[in-house]
Amino acid sequence: MIKKISFMLGSLTLLTGCGDDVTEAPYGSWASPITAELTTRNAVSLRSVRFDGDDIYWIEGRPDEGGRRVIVKRDKDGNVSDAIPQGFSSRTRVHEYGGGSYNVWDGTIYFSNHSDQKLYRYSGSGEPEALTADGYRYADCIMDGGHNQLICVQEDHSHEGEPVNTLVSVSLEGGAKVRTLFSGTDFVSSPAMSPDGKTIAWITWDHPNMNWDDTKMWMASITPQGSLSGTKTVVSRASLSVQEPRWTDDGKLYYISDPDGWENLQSFNDGESEPVTEEEAEFGSFSSLGAHSYAYLDNETAVAAYDQDGVSHLATIDLENGDVDEIKTPYVSISRVYAHGGKIYLIGATTTAAAEIAEYDNGDFITIKKSQEPIVDEDYISEPEAITFTNLLGEPTHAFYYAPKNKDFVAPKGALPPTIVRLHGGPVGATSSAFSAGNQFWTSRGFAIIDINYGGSTGYGRAYRERLRGQWGVVDINDTIAALDYLVDEGMADRKKLLIRGGSAGGYSVLVALSTTDIFAAGANYYGISDLEILARDTHKYESRFLDSLIGRYPEDIDIYKERSPINHLDGFTKPLIVFQGLADPVVPPNQSELIVKALREKGVPVAYYPYEGEYHGFVKKENIIHSLEAELVFYGKILGFTPAGNLPEITIDNFDG
Numbered sequence: 001m002i003k004k005i006s007f008m009l010g011s012l013t014l015l016t017g018c019g020d021d022v023t024e025a026p027y028g029s030w031a032s033p034i035t036a037e038l039t040t041r042n043a044v045s046l047r048s049v050r051f052d053g054d055d056i057y058w059i060e061g062r063p064d065e066g067g068r069r070v071i072v073k074r075d076k077d078g079n080v081s082d083a084i085p086q087g088f089s090s091r092t093r094v095h096e097y098g099g100g101s102y103n104v105w106d107g108t109i110y111f112s113n114h115s116d117q118k119l120y121r122y123s124g125s126g127e128p129e130a131l132t133a134d135g136y137r138y139a140d141c142i143m144d145g146g147h148n149q150l151i152c153v154q155e156d157h158s159h160e161g162e163p164v165n166t167l168v169s170v171s172l173e174g175g176a177k178v179r180t181l182f183s184g185t186d187f188v189s190s191p192a193m194s195p196d197g198k199t200i201a202w203i204t205w206d207h208p209n210m211n212w213d214d215t216k217m218w219m220a221s222i223t224p225q226g227s228l229s230g231t232k233t234v235v236s237r238a239s240l241s242v243q244e245p246r247w248t249d250d251g252k253l254y255y256i257s258d259p260d261g262w263e264n265l266q267s268f269n270d271g272e273s274e275p276v277t278e279e280e281a282e283f284g285s286f287s288s289l290g291a292h293s294y295a296y297l298d299n300e301t302a303v304a305a306y307d308q309d310g311v312s313h314l315a316t317i318d319l320e321n322g323d324v325d326e327i328k329t330p331y332v333s334i335s336r337v338y339a340h341g342g343k344i345y346l347i348g349a350t351t352t353a354a355a356e357i358a359e360y361d362n363g364d365f366i367t368i369k370k371s372q373e374p375i376v377d378e379d380y381i382s383e384p385e386a387i388t389f390t391n392l393l394g395e396p397t398h399a400f401y402y403a404p405k406n407k408d409f410v411a412p413k414g415a416l417p418p419t420i421v422r423l424h425g426g427p428v429g430a431t432s433s434a435f436s437a438g439n440q441f442w443t444s445r446g447f448a449i450i451d452i453n454y455g456g457s458t459g460y461g462r463a464y465r466e467r468l469r470g471q472w473g474v475v476d477i478n479d480t481i482a483a484l485d486y487l488v489d490e491g492m493a494d495r496k497k498l499l500i501r502g503g504s505a506g507g508y509s510v511l512v513a514l515s516t517t518d519i520f521a522a523g524a525n526y527y528g529i530s531d532l533e534i535l536a537r538d539t540h541k542y543e544s545r546f547l548d549s550l551i552g553r554y555p556e557d558i559d560i561y562k563e564r565s566p567i568n569h570l571d572g573f574t575k576p577l578i579v580f581q582g583l584a585d586p587v588v589p590p591n592q593s594e595l596i597v598k599a600l601r602e603k604g605v606p607v608a609y610y611p612y613e614g615e616y617h618g619f620v621k622k623e624n625i626i627h628s629l630e631a632e633l634v635f636y637g638k639i640l641g642f643t644p645a646g647n648l649p650e651i652t653i654d655n656f657d658g
Contacts, residue, residue, distance in 0.1 A: 022410045027417040027446035028637065030409040031645035033376050034444045036629040039437035040064075040622045043372040046347050046355055048290055051340040052104040057083060058357055058369065059090055059101070067620025071102055071109060074368065084122055089114040092139040092289075094155045094165075095187075095542040096587050096617065099289030100140035110150060112138050119152070119170060131176040134158075139289045140189055141170075146197040147226030148172045151181065153188055153289065162541050167191060167202060169226055181228045182218070187211065187542070189288045192245040194253075198222055201234070201245040201253060203288075208545035208553075211288040212428060212458070212465070215242040217255060217268070235273055241462075243284045244291050250299045254319070256284040261462040265294065265304065265317060276322045281308040282459050285335070286428070295339035303327075303344050305334040307459040310386055310398055310432065314346065314360075329365065333434035349434035351383045375437060379407035382443035384433040384451070391455070391482040395467070398460065399483055400433050401492075402442075402449040411446060416494035418521075418640055419448040419487060421480055423502035423509045427472060427550070428465060430457040441629055445644065447499075450487060454479035472505075472550035473512045473564040480513060496521065497640060501632070503527055504588055504617065511566035511596060515573050522576040522639040524632050527588045527617065530596035531568075532561045540586050567595055576606035576656065578635045580628045582615030606656035608635060 045061035047069070054076035061069045069091045073083040084090060092101040092112035102111035109122045110131075117137040122128035131150075132138065135158030141150045149169040156164040167182040182188065185204035189211070192201050200222055205215040217235035220228035235242050235255070241263065243256040253268045254276065263284035265276040277283065283306045285291045294304035294317075302317040312334035314327045331348030335355070338345040344360040345368075357368040384400035391397040404417045411417065420442060424431040431451045439449055453459065455475040456468025468475050480500070487493035500523045502510045507528015514523045529535050536547050536554040552560045562568050577600060581593035590611060600607040610631060612624045619625050630648050637644045638651075638658050 022408055024412055025409050025446075026642050027404060027411045027415060028640060028642045029645060030404075030406045030444065030446045032380065032406060032441070032444035034380060034437065034440050035646065036441060036626040036633075038375050039441055039629065040625050041372075041375070043354070043437070046357055046369060046371050047336075048100070048102065049292075049336060049338050049345055049347065049357060050102070050104045051338070052107060055104075055107075056340075056345075056368065057102075057104050057109075060369075061620060063620060063622035063625060066614075066622075069101070069114065071111060072369070080369075083109060083124070084111065084128065088120070088122075088128060092137055093117060093586075094137045094139040094153055094289060096540045097289075097542070098139065099287055099291070100153070101290070103141050103143065105143045105145070110141055117157075119150075121172070131170055131172075132178060136178075137163075138170075140191060142191050142193055144169065144193065144197065144222065144226065147222070149226055151191050151193070151200065153191070154178070154180075162544075165541075179227070182220070182231060187288070190243070190245060190291070192247055192253075193222075194247050194251055195249050196251065200228070201247075201255075203242055203245065208548035210428070210543075210546055210549070211243075212241050212286045213549065214239055217242045217245055234268065234271070241284070241286075243286070244293060246294070246296070248296050248299045248319075252299070252319075254294075254302070256293060258284075258462055265302065267319070276319060277317060277324055278322065279306065279308075279324060280461065281306040281313075282461070286458055292336045292338060295337055295344075297339050297342060297344070303337055303339055305337045305346070307430075310400070310430070310453060310459055312348070312432070314344075314348075327360070329360075333432040349432075351433050352378055352381050352435055354435050354437065372437065376440075376444075377407070380405065380444045381435075381440055382449075386433065389483060389486045392478045395455070397453070397455060397479050397482065398457070399450055399452040400431065401487075402439055402451070404443050404446045404448055406444045406446065409446065416492070416497065417446055417448045418497040418499055418636065419450060419484070419493040421484065421498065421500040421520075422449055422451045423454070423476065423480065423500070423506035424451070424457070425502070425504035425506050426458075427454075427456050427468060427476060427505035427509070428458060429505070430459045438629065441633075445633070448493065450483055450493075452480055452483055469549055470552060472547075473508070476509045477513050477516065480509070481517065481519065484519065495519070499523065499636060501526070505529070507588070508566070511577075512564070514575055514577060515566040515569035517572075518574065520575055522578075522636060524578050524580070524635070525593070525596075526580045526628070527582060527585055527593065528579075529588055530566050530592050532565045533558065534595075535588070535592065536561065538589060538591075543587065567599060570599055570603055573600055573603065573605050576608075576635070576639050576653065578608040578632060578651075578653075579610070580619075580631075581609075581611045582617065582619060583611050583613050584615060585617045587617040601654050604655050606639075606653050608651055608653045 047059040050057040068089040071083040090111040091114035092098045119132040119138045120128040137155040141152040154168040171177040186206040220231040245255040334348040336347040349355040354372040382405040503526035507525040597609040
């Protein structure tokens with residue numbers, strides 16, 4: 001259970017040792033059973049549940065196998081096995097972030113393979129059969145059984161220049177011919193077919209919008225030849241997000257949208273849209289591919305996850321009157337919701353246990369697969385406190401605070417812990433209070449963490465999200481400063497021991513904070529952005545115009561790009577920085593890290609740099625996850641002057657004599 005507090009209502013509780021036999025030692029130096037290796041031991045990520053008769057499928061991302069994503073099957077008798085052979089990994093790179101990489105019909109799996117991005121067919125024996133050619137990527141495939149074809153999102157990389165996104169059919173007979181069904185928009189996603197196989201709906205958007213800004217829903221009839229006719233836009237309005245069209249078995253169409261500033265369930269019937277729910281809550285996930293925020297228990301009842309005040313909830317929705325009835329769960333984060341055979345399935349996590357796939361039936365949640373078994377006694381686990389504080393503009397802002405906790409240690413009387421500010425990626429994303437072994441790696445060693453949902457984060461409505469419009473590198477930093485001011489004022493943090501870490505967009509915020517403020521002792525940047533102007537020219541298509549809304553139009557607003565780029569504020573850099581970068585990252589290319597590292601080396605600022613071969617945007621290989629955590633810990637120890645416990649690697653910090 002999350003404790004929810006406000007700084008204005010009272011002080012936070014600073015946890016220390018909990019056991020009877022504790023050792024006094026400085027914060028940061030505590031020995032912890034939560035090693036970097038333990039955070040990855042027998043750990044998998046869980047994605048994309050699918051059903052085929054009595055069988056259930058899901059994807060496991062496995063650090064022990066170099067981040068390979070394996071489709072796993074549990075049959076009706078409870079037997080669990082890998083459903084694709086060694087050498088194959090179900091991961092699409094459409095939009096680079098992927099999602100919706102596979103589906104299953106009548107015992108046959110259709111999946112995108114990571115290494116070559118071809119679409120494959122596999123029936124459980126022999127070798128998977130390639131259905132498509134090199135140079136193309138596929139996602140969100142659905143079955144059109146009436147024409148023996150798949151209907152998929154295709155991204156064409158077969159030519160020079162920007163890839164082209166279209167809706168295509170892939171014939172399952174006669175050589176797997178690919179045919180374009182719809183084109184002409186910058187992006188397409190989420191095809192959904194009516195139960196009679198006669199109508200299809202899908203989502204599109206165009207630059208400079210992202211899929212949470214301004215999207216449209218389209219509809220067309222499927223001809224006897226399997227092509228489309230009567231294609232038309234059916235839901236379209238400026239500044240309207242449209243997501244996840246889905247049909248009931250009796251042919252009614254629903255989707256998620258935010259006409260009133262909150263993502264709610266809508267109906268579309270007889271050419272008209274009507275709200276089903278009107279809650280101050282977010283029912284959508286903003287994932288353009290593979291999203292599954294709701295499902296149908298029957299033609300009158302949906303089951304959905306929604307976020308409110310930073311916490312996920314599960315509820316049934318009466319599709320006739322819009323009544324929302326919450327189902328009590330142990331989960332604080334629910335990323336996917338499904339229904340099959342009258343039962344509810346979800347992927348959810350608690351504050352003390354990692355994500356799991358669970359089945360809900362007759363009031364009980366039954367675990368199907370855990371991403372990781374409990375790794376330590378709960379006396380080592382720091383649970384988050386949800387805090388709301390006032391930012392520099394007097395606006396309510398949200399975060400989660402984790403106190404140091406280790407039953408074997410206590411800090412010297414009067415000491416305060418080093419506090420790590422964690423900034424999530426996105427930047428239009430969010431952090432949650434779900435259990436993270438990575439967070440516990442730090443808190444069990446005597447660090448505190450403040451995990452901030454700065455203005456721009458999702459889960460609090462469109463108005464909160466749009467605080468960041470045109471203000472990236474300003475609002476996120478100001479909200480961070482406000483959070484730290486409150487922690488210091490509350491006697492929870494030492495102003496001389498403030499640290500900041502973040503990845504991707506969060507890494508950019510780290511660099512901005514270090515170049516424009518002097519409040520941090522050190523920072524850790526994971527594949528962050530140092531030069532916005534270069535990023536605007538060389539990033540991938542999906543986010544190539546994202547900066548239009550976050551910074552300004554390019555090149556018209558080039559002065560703002562220059563002003564907000566950390567590489568142009570080298571005079572402000574005085575505090576040590578450690579940088580981690582995947583060398584195969586197409587989202588934030590390696591040159592972004594290499595630029596800032598080279599500049600800081602030349603300026604004489606302490607800096608350490610660790611590039612990893614074969615890593616993309618976010619590290620998935622066990623050895624790199626372990627090394628980056630351990631190296632970051634050693635780095636903080638050197639900067640703050642404590643000796644971390646454990647058998648840790650040596651690191652090199654340029655321009656540092658300590």
